[in-house]
Amino acid sequence: MxxxxxxxxxxxxxxxxxxxxxxxIESIPRDSEEKVLRFRKGTYYINADKVKxxxxxxxxxxxxxxxxxxxxPHEAPVALYFEGIKNLxxxxxxxxxxxxxxxxxxxxxxxxxxxxxxxxIDTDKPDFHQxxxxxxxxxxxxxxxxxxxxxxxxxxxxxxxxxxxxADIKSKxxxxxxxxxxxxxxxxxxxxxxxxxxxxxxxxxxxKNILRAYYISTNSFNVGDLYYLFDNRRQYAxxxxxxxxxxxxxxxxxxxxxxxxxxxxxxxxxxxxKLDLTPKKGYFVTSVADFVQACLCRGDFSVTDCKFDGAGDxxxxxxxxxxxxxxxxxxxxxxxxxxxxSHGYNPFRDGDTAAFIDKKTLLQTGESKVVxxxxxxxxxxxxxxxxxxxxxxxxxENVSACPNLTFARNEIHRIVTRGLLITNRGKTIVEGNHxxxxxxxxxxxxxxxxxxxxxxxxxxxxxxxxxxxxxGEHGIxxxxxxxxxxxxxxxxxxxxxxxxxxxxxxxxxxxxxxxxQFIDNKVLSAPELIKTENCENVTVK
Numbered sequence: 001m002x003x004x005x006x007x008x009x010x011x012x013x014x015x016x017x018x019x020x021x022x023x024x025i026e027s028i029p030r031d032s033e034e035k036v037l038r039f040r041k042g043t044y045y046i047n048a049d050k051v052k053x054x055x056x057x058x059x060x061x062x063x064x065x066x067x068x069x070x071x072x073p074h075e076a077p078v079a080l081y082f083e084g085i086k087n088l089x090x091x092x093x094x095x096x097x098x099x100x101x102x103x104x105x106x107x108x109x110x111x112x113x114x115x116x117x118x119x120x121i122d123t124d125k126p127d128f129h130q131x132x133x134x135x136x137x138x139x140x141x142x143x144x145x146x147x148x149x150x151x152x153x154x155x156x157x158x159x160x161x162x163x164x165x166x167a168d169i170k171s172k173x174x175x176x177x178x179x180x181x182x183x184x185x186x187x188x189x190x191x192x193x194x195x196x197x198x199x200x201x202x203x204x205x206x207x208k209n210i211l212r213a214y215y216i217s218t219n220s221f222n223v224g225d226l227y228y229l230f231d232n233r234r235q236y237a238x239x240x241x242x243x244x245x246x247x248x249x250x251x252x253x254x255x256x257x258x259x260x261x262x263x264x265x266x267x268x269x270x271x272x273x274k275l276d277l278t279p280k281k282g283y284f285v286t287s288v289a290d291f292v293q294a295c296l297c298r299g300d301f302s303v304t305d306c307k308f309d310g311a312g313d314x315x316x317x318x319x320x321x322x323x324x325x326x327x328x329x330x331x332x333x334x335x336x337x338x339x340x341x342s343h344g345y346n347p348f349r350d351g352d353t354a355a356f357i358d359k360k361t362l363l364q365t366g367e368s369k370v371v372x373x374x375x376x377x378x379x380x381x382x383x384x385x386x387x388x389x390x391x392x393x394x395x396x397e398n399v400s401a402c403p404n405l406t407f408a409r410n411e412i413h414r415i416v417t418r419g420l421l422i423t424n425r426g427k428t429i430v431e432g433n434h435x436x437x438x439x440x441x442x443x444x445x446x447x448x449x450x451x452x453x454x455x456x457x458x459x460x461x462x463x464x465x466x467x468x469x470x471x472g473e474h475g476i477x478x479x480x481x482x483x484x485x486x487x488x489x490x491x492x493x494x495x496x497x498x499x500x501x502x503x504x505x506x507x508x509x510x511x512x513x514x515x516x517q518f519i520d521n522k523v524l525s526a527p528e529l530i531k532t533e534n535c536e537n538v539t540v541k
Contacts, residue, residue: 001034013042013095018050018079025082034087039119041094048077048101048164056104057344057378058242059265059295060317061234064378065340074344076236077103079121086112092119092252100124101164102236102258109242117250121238122280125149126256127165130283131196133184133225134210141221143196145209153205169211169229173197180312180416182284184224188437188470190284190310190414196227228285230312234259234341238287241267242345245299248273255280257287261311266347266401269299275306284414285310294318294403294424296347301403301426309413315438317421318405318428319454321347322357322395323381333383334376335396338453346381348373352400354383355456356390359449360484362457362512366390367399397455402426413437418444419471423454428461439472442503445490448481457489464496468503475503475526478510485534488514496520506531510538 009024011017021044028035053075067073079099082088088111097119099105105121108114129149135142145151151160151169158169173195181193197203200213236258241247245268253276254261261277264270272292279286290313294301301318308315321342323335333354337343348354348370356366368387376382390396402425409432412419419438422428423446435442445458457480468475480489490513499522500507507526508518511533519541523529532538 001036002029004028004035004037006037006039011039011044013040013044016045016047016050018046021046022051022081025080028085028088030084030086032086036089036091039092039095043096043098046079046097046099048099048103051077051079051103052081054078054081054107056107056237056240058237058240058260058263059342060263060290060293061237061259061341063340066233066235077101078107079103080106082108082111082114084110085114088113089115089117091117094118096120096122098122098124102127104236104238104240105254105257106239107242108240108244108247111244111247113246114244115248115250116252117248120253120255122254123256125162126258127160127162127167127231128256128288129160129169129229131211131227131229133221133223136218136221136223139216139218140212140214141218142206143211143213143227145211147209156203158203158211167231170197173200180228180285182226182228184222184226187284188414189439190416190437191439192416193227195229196221226284230288231258232288234289237263239263241265241270243267245269247271250274252276255286257289259287259289260293261287261291263293263295264297264301265295266345267297270294270297270301272303273305278307278309283310285312287311289313290315290317292316294405295342296320296398296401297403298401299403300406302406303410304406304408306410308410308415311415313416314418314421315412315415316407318403319421319423320397320401320456322397322449322453322455325390325392325394325396326380328389328392331385331389333385333390333396335381335383337379343379346373346375347401348381348383348398349400352398354385354390354396355399356388357395357397357449357456359395360482361486362447362449362480362482362489363487365394395449395453399425399456402456405429408432410434411436415439418442420444421446422458422461423447423456425456425459428458430461430463431465433466434469435466435471436469438470441474441477442468442471443476445478445493446481447489450481458491458493460492462494462496463498464494466498468498468500470501471503474505474509475500475507476509478513478516480512482512485512488512488536491515493517494519498522500524500526502526510535
């Protein structure tokens with residue numbers, strides 16, 4: 001085994017190491033020999049202007065039109081960049097990497113048999129701002145600004161300044177409702193709220209970090225409420241795994257993320273173990289968007305023994321895509337990514353199976369083998385198919401890119417939307433988890449071909465031995481977004497031996513599904529136990 005010790009390359013704690021670290025990683029051989037990269041315990045600093053910018057097409061992140069004229073779409077600095085490496089273990093040894101400036105934390109692309117473990121990634125003074133309501137009058141509200149942030153009051157507004165950004169506190173206030181609010185009365189309550197300054201008439205500073213905002217009415221505010229303001233474009237990611245195989249993330253902490261905390265795209269056999277995605281001390285939000293996204297993955301996708309606390313979207317989203325058939329030429333089908341936040345990569349491999357899906361019913365109407373595939377432009381994939389051809393205007397799903405999902409023994413806390421959003425044909429097991437305060441459904445099985453275009457049908461799901469402490473909507477919701485019902489979309493769903501302590505809506509809701517089992521579950525509080533629409537073979541015991 002070859003050993004690469006960071007300290008031998010002058011990479012030592014308490015110093016900026018971005019450039020040297022890039023050089024060290026690039027020097028690691030791309031051969032098949034076992035390799036290990038080690039760090040000494042301590043704090044390392046990486047500045048965004050010291051590392052290279054990379055072109056990253058990451059699913060469910062900023063779309064082309066969300067970038068400003070001064071920005072290059074999908075270009076981002078990357079703190080830790082690994083490409084084309086086999087048989088490498090990166091052992092942080094307890095190292096903490098503190099990032100300064102906006103960047104993607106880590107990229108693992110075209111790698112195989114790769115382990116990243118025993119490290120923490122954090123961001124120094126991010127473009128992410130906490131406001132605390134300290135006083136409320138009939139026509140004014142006082143907000144305490146974080147005294148650790150750098151800001152000035154200028155021309156009637158607060159300007160936050162940091163490495164790589166200058167942000168007006170009122171930015172997007174009139175149109176952006178994508179702020180997080182944590183209740184002063186109940187710190188477990190993390191919900192989406194309108195920008196707190198959206199209806200403010202005037203701002204002024206009454207103390208060095210007290211901002212007073214004037215309103216016609218202040219009824220929506222309460223002393224102690226916390227508001228989190230951020231750029232909601234999902235421009236950067238935490239750890240991005242792309243087109244890689246046999247990747248393990250183990251004992252890694254991330255305490256802030258500008259968008260998705262961990263995203264695996266077009267990858268195979270991914271194992272997330274003992275991740276710590278919890279907020280910094282004094283904060284209640286860790287990630288602006290989802291904690292984990294698995295998109296068009298294969299093999300096994302496993303999430304075990306992790307801590308998730310404070311997400312701005314789902315804890316986990318496992319899905320594929322419905323690609324719209326744009327045109328046909330002979331045995332070639334030209335299919336398109338349909339959502340503006342996902343495109344720029346080819347998720348098909350030779351020999352994959354493309355299933356033809358009816359957009360209205362979401363049922364499969366046929367299938368064909370992929371002989372060859374290539375990306376024609378950012379949004380168009382050319383497929384050469386063997387066998388039947390789909391209809392123009394229909395959608396197709398790559399059913400070869402559906403992993404077997406295991407989500408077990410995790411703590412899921414303060415999630416603003418769903419605990420789990422699953423649209424996946426692979427065998428799925430959700431077992432032994434504690435879901436605590438999900439402000440939509442604890443688990444949603446979806447499927448759509450009209451909005452996010454996230455596929456597909458669930459065919460084998462077991463949810464057992466979990467605790468759902470609080471669900472702001474349904475405990476478990478099975479809701480494919482079909483507009484016409486001609487048969488079951490989801491099948492073989494088992495809900496066994498779970499405890500639902502409180503559901504604000506129906507504990508178990510299902511539509512357009514069959515072969516459902518709801519057995520030996522303990523429901524302590526819910527308006528209604530079960531509700532079904534257009535379902536067959538439902539067993540409740």
